[in-house]
Amino acid sequence: MRIRSIKPEFWRSDDISSLPWDDRLIFVGLWSYVDDNGVGVDKLSSIAADLFAGDIERDPSETFARVSRGLQNLFSSGRIDRYTVGNKKYLAVVNWDRHQRIDKPNKPRFPLPDCDLPVIRETLARVTEKVAPGTEEQRNRGTEEQGLSTLSVSDARSADVTAAFDAAYSHWPKKTERKQALEKFKVAAKKISLDDLAAHVVQFGDxxxxxxxxxxxxxxxxxxGRERWTDELPTMPQADRKPTRTDQNLDFVMQLAREEMQTQRGIEA
Known part of the structure; x- marks a missing residue:
């Protein structure tokens, strides 16, 4: 974690004020989490542990859920980039130089986002915007091009689903039966929105x-296939959970009670 500064105008920014409160806090917290180049490891447990250690102790399930949602929202709104290099996931704060001015930055610890990714996204966006002409003089040609445009939109939708799956799949820890998972993902994308589905996979995967x-x-x-995105998020098994101060106090009280009972039995005997 690193010391960072927050400009006063940050809080009055229309872009920032449009974010939910949780997302704003996570966004600012990420500034301390990432390195001097605005890049960090995209690992939910590490981010949550650095930013919300006390909350994890009190309610790990809720904390992981809120941080996961916040990261997905920040990514969807263009505040952070999420990408994979060499099978390792990273995130980068978009417009890092606007948020922080580092006088003597350390050498980059992690790879920067792949510059080709934005080009791919722009290409997909342009495909969906193609509309065939339909003037009277070009009715036949327009009809033909309209059919081609429909195919292009369908292809673009398929590409969008596949791209969303690839991004979400990188967060799933068990890499098995990828082809089957993609087909199930396509089916599920017809039941709920693509953004929500991808967010659920990322959230549960993390x-x-x-x-x-x-x-x-x-x-x-x-x-x-079982639509388990409606389940509650998995939590640490009770046996592996770190005892809280309340647990320790309760154990102490119970120990005193046992000693008191033993003392009473000794007196009665």
Missing amino acids: AYAATTTTQFTPALGAWL
Whole structure:
């Protein structure tokens, strides 16, 4: 974690004020989490542990859920980039130089986002905007091009779904039966919005990675087929949970009670 500064105008920014309060706090917290180049490891458990350690102790499930949603919202709104290099996930704060001015930045610890990714997204966006001409003089040609445009939109939709799946799949800790998982993802994308579906996969994938061994993590295809995005997020097993101060106090009180009972039995004997 690093010391960062917050400009006063940050809080009055229309872009920032449009974000939910949780997302604003997570966004500012990420500034301390990332390195001097605005890049950090995209790992839910590490981010939550650095920014909300006390909250994890009180309610790990709720904390992981809120942080996961916040990261997805920040990504969807263009505040952070999320990408994979060498099978490792990273995130980068967009417009980092506008938010922080580092006088003597350290050398980059992590790779920067792939510059080709934005080009791919722009290409997909342009495909969906094609409209065939339909003037009287070009009716036949217009009809033909309209059909081609419809195919292009369909292809673009398929590409969007596949791209969303690839991004979400990188967060799922159990990498098995990818082809089946993609088909289930396409089916599920017809039941709920694509953005919501991808967010659920990311959220649950990060939660499984933080709380469950790969052996007991369900395959993504099976998870999607059972529509388990409606389940509660997985949490740490009770046996593995770090005892809270309340737990320790309760154990102490119970120990005193046992000693008192033993003393009473000794007196009665």
